[in-house]
Amino acid sequence: MLPPVESIKGFLFPAKERVAVYPSADESGGLDDDAAAQVIMGARACDLCALTVMDKIFLEQEVADPFYKVRRDNTLIITTDCREIHETCFCHLVDGKPYPEKGFDINFSPATDGYLVEAGTEKGQAVLDQFENILQEANPEQIQQRDKNRQEVLERLKLQNKEFNKKVDPGKISDNNAAEIWAHLSARCVECGACNFICPTCHCFYLYDQPQHEKPDHSERQKTWDSCLLSNYAKMAGVGGLKPTPRPEVRSRFENRVRHKFDWMPANLQLWGCVGCGRCIEACLADLDIRDVFKEFGR
Amino acid sequence: MIHKNPYMPIQAHLDDVIEETPTIKTMVMTPAQPIEFRAGQFMQLTYPGTGEAPFTPSSNPKETKRQEITILKTGKVTDLLHDAQPGETLGLRGPFGKGYPLDKFYGKEILLVGGGVGLAPLRALIYALLNEADKFAKIIIKYGARDPDELLYTEEWKKWKKHPNVEFSETVDVAKNGWKGHVGVVTTIMDEVNLDTKKAYAVSCGPPIMLKFVTQKCLELGFKKDHIYLSMNRKMSCGVGICGRCNIGPYYLCKDGPDMCYDKIKDYEHVF
Numbered sequence: 001m002l003p004p005v006e007s008i009k010g011f012l013f014p015a016k017e018r019v020a021v022y023p024s025a026d027e028s029g030g031l032d033d034d035a036a037a038q039v040i041m042g043a044r045a046c047d048l049c050a051l052t053v054m055d056k057i058f059l060e061q062e063v064a065d066p067f068y069k070v071r072r073d074n075t076l077i078i079t080t081d082c083r084e085i086h087e088t089c090f091c092h093l094v095d096g097k098p099y100p101e102k103g104f105d106i107n108f109s110p111a112t113d114g115y116l117v118e119a120g121t122e123k124g125q126a127v128l129d130q131f132e133n134i135l136q137e138a139n140p141e142q143i144q145q146r147d148k149n150r151q152e153v154l155e156r157l158k159l160q161n162k163e164f165n166k167k168v169d170p171g172k173i174s175d176n177n178a179a180e181i182w183a184h185l186s187a188r189c190v191e192c193g194a195c196n197f198i199c200p201t202c203h204c205f206y207l208y209d210q211p212q213h214e215k216p217d218h219s220e221r222q223k224t225w226d227s228c229l230l231s232n233y234a235k236m237a238g239v240g241g242l243k244p245t246p247r248p249e250v251r252s253r254f255e256n257r258v259r260h261k262f263d264w265m266p267a268n269l270q271l272w273g274c275v276g277c278g279r280c281i282e283a284c285l286a287d288l289d290i291r292d293v294f295k296e297f298g299r
Numbered sequence: 300m301i302h303k304n305p306y307m308p309i310q311a312h313l314d315d316v317i318e319e320t321p322t323i324k325t326m327v328m329t330p331a332q333p334i335e336f337r338a339g340q341f342m343q344l345t346y347p348g349t350g351e352a353p354f355t356p357s358s359n360p361k362e363t364k365r366q367e368i369t370i371l372k373t374g375k376v377t378d379l380l381h382d383a384q385p386g387e388t389l390g391l392r393g394p395f396g397k398g399y400p401l402d403k404f405y406g407k408e409i410l411l412v413g414g415g416v417g418l419a420p421l422r423a424l425i426y427a428l429l430n431e432a433d434k435f436a437k438i439i440i441k442y443g444a445r446d447p448d449e450l451l452y453t454e455e456w457k458k459w460k461k462h463p464n465v466e467f468s469e470t471v472d473v474a475k476n477g478w479k480g481h482v483g484v485v486t487t488i489m490d491e492v493n494l495d496t497k498k499a500y501a502v503s504c505g506p507p508i509m510l511k512f513v514t515q516k517c518l519e520l521g522f523k524k525d526h527i528y529l530s531m532n533r534k535m536s537c538g539v540g541i542c543g544r545c546n547i548g549p550y551y552l553c554k555d556g557p558d559m560c561y562d563k564i565k566d567y568e569h570v571f
Contacts, residue, residue, distance in 0.1 A: 228543065
């Protein structure tokens with residue numbers, strides 16, 4: 001089974017959600033533990049790496065995002081090893097592996113005669129305990145086979161990425177005067193924002209208000225995904241119709257997006273902001289390949 | 300359980316609207332709960348049903364029960380705020396950001412340079428400095444506006460000008476109505492600053508183009524790069540470093556600013 005087209009981002013950080021109804025003493029906007037409860041099945045190792053990034057952003061700032069938190073706390077995550085990969089997968093170039101090592105509640109590793117099932121948390125173990133009667137202890141050969149399968153997928157990843165097999169060098173990508181390279185990398189970008197929306201770690205959002213139709217004299221606040229590649233992103237008010245945008249050229253917006261992943265997130269969060277899922281490559285209308293960044297700024 | 304929702308505004312009663320200039324008004328508000336803020340921190344002010352915009356309060360940080368925000372009419376939210384009447388209910392979130400580094404200013408001479416409505420956040424700083432005036436060696440304020448009608452807080456200058464620790468001078472870009480004062484952009488009244496620029500701090504707030512020239516002028520005058528603080532202009536939204544809209548390189552203005560040390564941001568593109 002190939003990795004899913006979409007990441008699990010939308011289950012924890014929906015494309016659009018109400019975050020406030022005001023004025024009101026109730027701060028929930030209508031979301032509670034029950035409404036947030038869910039099980040995600042079939043997530044991949046790259047999804048878990050992305051969650052580590054998202055947790056740092058949504059939970060580990062001075063103030064946690066309570067909407068992300070209530071979903072995160074009430075979600076059971078079941079993952080699986082990647083046995084098949086897309087030709088755009090490159091997790092090993094950002095210190096990832098095509099199989100989960102931590103961060104899952106339960107992981108399924110395909111084996112010849114079924115699955116090897118592993119609990120990663122107490123929550124996951126409690127679920128497995130309910131199926132004790134149908135689970136058997138894995139034998140050493142099965143574990144060996146799993147490890148062999150994992151190694152084999154890793155080798156396939158390396159092979160299909162041999163053209164790019166380098167890591168991004170933070171010293172090179174932090175150059176503030178590489179406009180020419182960024183112009184070259186972004187030359188075909190059509191500014192659709194698909195890479196932002198499909199990306200499991202792109203977390204920018206936009207808050208907007210509207211009247212609350214169910215409750216007269218009330219308003220509501222919506223939080224929606226936003227894209228830093230769009231020319232009207234974070235546009236400011238301005239006198240005389242002037243609406244200054246922080247990055248007027250697509251070249252600088254593209255640089256901002258990519259450096260966020262490979263320069264500023266590593267600096268701020270001590271993590272790559274890219275998990276190598278390759279979804280932005282699949283989604284790009286202009287056939288841009290983020291792996292070209294490795295060619296330009298790799299070591 | 301959802302609790303401590305950072306996106307939820309608290310109600311703020313609009314007590315008074317002061318018409319400062321033809322394009323600038325001050326909203327005087329009583330929030331449902333007192334709001335403690337440091338000078339330079341910003342608030343998100345909600346016009347119910349339409350949205351919010353970031354503003355730094357212009358009132359004295361000592362006053363927590365009432366807050367004043369001075370607003371230039373310049374877009375969708377501010378147009379509506381300008382039409383708001385006393386008695387209406389608005390919304391407030393915050394404060395957000397670091398605020399001015401007052402502890403670094405202790406014992407130092409300080410130059411404040413404001414342009415247009417940029418004097419509003421600086422007024423909160425001026426109040427904060429004057430709240431403990433004996434801790435600062437000297438406060439020099441340079442203020443510029445488009446024309447004499449657009450000069451802000453003219454009544455308050457009188458008090459500031461009388462203060463033994465304060466020097467205040469003003470200029471307009473274009474003279475009219477028999478203006479007898481200085482004419483020229485604000486950098487043209489910065490040459491005569493009488494302070495030891497090697498040790499002093501400079502703080503500026505105004506439109507991006509002004510900040511650029513004020514920074515150049517400060518560097519020419521001998522201010523150190525890490526002694527220049529600029530109120531950066533970005534569209535802060537969430538206020539807590541999550542929504543990603545207000546970054547300059549690795550910095551988020553909503554939590555690392557909105558006033559940034561020039562030394563930190565100088566090498567990034569489109570700073571001004």
